[in-house]
Amino acid sequence: xxxxxxxxxPVARLKVTKVGLxxxxxxxxxxxxxxxxxxxxxxxxxxxxxxxxxxxxLKLHSGRDLHVPDDMEKGYVILELEQGQxxxxxxxxxxSLRSQIPRKEIKKLMLETESPGxxxxxxHPGRITD
Amino acid sequence: MPHVFEKYSEFIPEFPxxxxxxxxxxxxxxxxxxxxxxxxxxxxxxxxxxxxxxxxMEGDDTLYHAWNLDSPGNLLExxxxxxxxxxxxxxxxxxxxxxxxxxxxxxxxxxPGGKTSHMSQLMNGSGLIVANELYPSRQIPLGNTLERLGxxxxxxxxxxxxxxxxxxxxxxxxxxxxxxxxxxxxxxxDGYRYRETPRKEALPRLQxxxxxxxxxxxxxxxxxxxxxxTYNPEENEGVVDFLLNHRDAKLLPIDLGIxxxxxxxxxxxxxxxxxxxxxxxxxxxxxxxxxxxxARIVRL
Numbered sequence: 001x002x003x004x005x006x007x008x009x010p011v012a013r014l015k016v017t018k019v020g021l022x023x024x025x026x027x028x029x030x031x032x033x034x035x036x037x038x039x040x041x042x043x044x045x046x047x048x049x050x051x052x053x054x055x056x057x058l059k060l061h062s063g064r065d066l067h068v069p070d071d072m073e074k075g076y077v078i079l080e081l082e083q084g085q086x087x088x089x090x091x092x093x094x095x096s097l098r099s100q101i102p103r104k105e106i107k108k109l110m111l112e113t114e115s116p117g118x119x120x121x122x123x124h125p126g127r128i129t130d
Numbered sequence: 131m132p133h134v135f136e137k138y139s140e141f142i143p144e145f146p147x148x149x150x151x152x153x154x155x156x157x158x159x160x161x162x163x164x165x166x167x168x169x170x171x172x173x174x175x176x177x178x179x180x181x182x183x184x185x186x187m188e189g190d191d192t193l194y195h196a197w198n199l200d201s202p203g204n205l206l207e208x209x210x211x212x213x214x215x216x217x218x219x220x221x222x223x224x225x226x227x228x229x230x231x232x233x234x235x236x237x238x239x240x241x242p243g244g245k246t247s248h249m250s251q252l253m254n255g256s257g258l259i260v261a262n263e264l265y266p267s268r269q270i271p272l273g274n275t276l277e278r279l280g281x282x283x284x285x286x287x288x289x290x291x292x293x294x295x296x297x298x299x300x301x302x303x304x305x306x307x308x309x310x311x312x313x314x315x316x317x318x319x320d321g322y323r324y325r326e327t328p329r330k331e332a333l334p335r336l337q338x339x340x341x342x343x344x345x346x347x348x349x350x351x352x353x354x355x356x357x358x359x360t361y362n363p364e365e366n367e368g369v370v371d372f373l374l375n376h377r378d379a380k381l382l383p384i385d386l387g388i389x390x391x392x393x394x395x396x397x398x399x400x401x402x403x404x405x406x407x408x409x410x411x412x413x414x415x416x417x418x419x420x421x422x423x424x425a426r427i428v429r430l
Contacts, residue, residue, distance in 0.1 A: 010234055010258060011285050013297040018273050018286040039210060040166065040280045083175060085210055105278075110206040 032076065035088035035101055042078045042086035050077040050090060050097065057081065058111045060090070060099035070095040135312065138361050141394045142413060151415035152316050158199045159419065160213045161221055161244075162192040164251045165280045167212045175207060186218050187388060192251075193221055211278045216244040218419035219313075219412045220359075224248035226384050226410075226424050227355040229302040233257040236300040238291040238344055239307055241268035243275030249304065250281045259284040262294060292339035294347060303354040305344040307337045307369075313359035313414075313421025330362075337369045341427075345377050348429040353382070356425045361411075363397035366423040370409060371402040373427065381408040382426040389416040393425065 023037045033041075042049070056066055057079075072092045079087045079101070088101035135152075139145040162169050169191040176183060176196075186193035195218070202208055202215045224245045229235045231254050237246045240261035250259060261276070261284045263269045269286055276284055289295065291307070310330040337358075344354050356373075358365050370393070373379055384390070393409030395402050409425040 010298050011260060011287075014260065014285075014287050014295060015289075016285045017269060017288050020284065021277060021280065021282045036211075036277050036280060040282075084171070085175075085206070085212075087210070106206065106209045107204070109204050110209055 030076065032100070033089065035105065038078055038088050039086050042080070043084075045078055048075070048077045049080060050092075051080050051082060053082060054111065057087065058108075060097075060101075061103065061106060061108060061111055065096040065098050066090075068092055068095060068097045072097075076100070134315075135361060141363075141397070142361070143391060144415060147415040148413055151413075151418065154316070156217070156316055156420070157418060158196045158202055158215065159186065159218045159221075160194060160196060160202050160215045161248060162194070163211055163214055163247065163279050164192060165247070165255055166210070172207065172212050175212075176205075179205075186221075187386070189387065190225075193218060209278070211280050214244055214247060214275070214279060216248070219417055219422040220244060220420060221248060222386055222388060222412065222422070223304065223306060223355060223357045223424060224252060225386055226426055227302055227304055227353060229253050229257070231256045233301040234298075235259045235302045235304070236294070236344075236347060237261045237304045237306070238294065238340060239263065239305070240286070241265075241272040243272045243279075243281075245304060245306055246272070246284060247276060247279040247281050249302075250276075250279075250283055253283065255281075255283050257283055260287055260300075261285065262287045262289055262291060264288055264290050292336065292343050294343055296346065299349040299352065300347055301349055301352050303344045303348055303352070304357070305340055305354055306357045307340050307365075309333060309337070309358035309360040309365050310362055311359055312361045313412075313423075315421075316414075334364045334368055337365055338372045341369050341373045342376060345373055345379055345427065345429060350429060352429050354427045354429075356427060358423045359420050360423065361421055363394055363400070363402075366411075366425075367393050367395075367397065367402045367406045367409065368400060370406060370425045370427070371400075374403045374405055378430050379427050380430060381405040382428050383408050384410040384424055384426050388412070391416075393423070 021036055022034050024031050024033055074093050076089045077092055079090045090097045090099050133149055142148050162172055181199050182197040184195045186195055207213050229249050240246045241263040246261045263272050341356055348354055391411040393406035412422040414421055
């Protein structure tokens with residue numbers, strides 16, 4: 001970003017409290033992209049994308065796991081809705097997927113508005129796009 | 131109803147219509163955030179939810195009124211940063227300044243970040259915006275807004291706007307200064323009363339300091355937009371007139387294709403520079419939005 005300013009780093013002498021967008025954080029042995037970074041660049045990913053229904057999202061949001069194929073590799077996947085909205089990350093381990101999307105950002109109300117009257121399914125495994 | 135803005139009837143045109151406009155609710159308005167989604171991809175999602183949309187202005191695919199929506203903040207599209215609820219006239223401020231790609235921009239009073247993120251969008255995420263906000267408690271919503279909307283070309287600083295360090299100069303500066311907020315007033319209920327506060331009288335002094343510092347921070351040929359959401363001439367024309375008397379500044383016309391009135395040249399005992407005719411006053415009975423004042427200033 002700052003390389004494009006030939007006169008030098010423009011904010012170098014300012015007392016800055018926050019810079020740009022936090023991209024990654026270390027979580028155990030993983031370097032985890034932040035939700036906001038994934039929401040911007042996730043559409044460019046060619047693998048590890050996991051498409052879910054609104055009902056499945058509601059289930060994840062309530063703190064429950066989704067069943068996924070046992071042979072899915074352990075690690076992070078990009079969660080997206082059926083209409084292509086990139087939501088954030090989920091974590092796959094031993095046949096189950098857990099949401100990594102901060103609950104404070106997507107409120108339950110938003111999901112109920114999405115699919116009024118529907119009940120989260122216990123059996124819907126989601127759909128892998130790659 | 132006895133009206134608190136009666137004193138402005140001498141310069142607000144069609145004053146009865148102005149008063150009538152204040153009796154209705156402010157319609158929900160939002161901006162599509164091009165940093166995250168295109169209108170072509172977003173609009174079907176909203177229309178599927180039965181939201182009735184109306185384009186706010188010709189030639190802009192990102193600004194919409196939502197006629198049957200109460201709380202846009204409850205939409206998933208809000209959480210994902212696809213939309214940002216923002217008054218129509220507030221959106222016009224960033225458009226009036228219109229910083230280009232690669233520009234170096236200062237937003238002197240940036241929180242809660244609607245205009246900062248709009249400028250980032252207009253800059254196509256390039257260049258650099260210094261989003262300044264003095265109060266730490268207001269830096270939090272500013273940071274949250276910029277993150278949610280995917281703004282990557284901004285840094286946040288916490289200086290007093292009128293004392294922002296003179297280390298480097300900027301191509302564009304937005305001075306959306308603290309003001310009495312008269313333009314936001316709508317008579318929401320019989321129990322709602324607009325209150326005059328002692329703080330209001332002190333505002334022009336602060337605003338004059340901010341506009342002077344902003345101007346001094348401009349590069350040669352750099353542009354600053356001075357904006358308030360108030361009708362009070364002492365906070366508007368009075369402040370810009372003060373700048374014109376103390377610096378080698380000129381005003382540029384504001385031509386957004388939106389109905390507005392020119393700045394006034396006289397208020398009570400004060401006469402203002404003729405340049406003020408190039409300033410813009412946006413009234414709620416013309417725009418069905420928040421009342422705004424804008425002056426586009428260039429450093430010669």
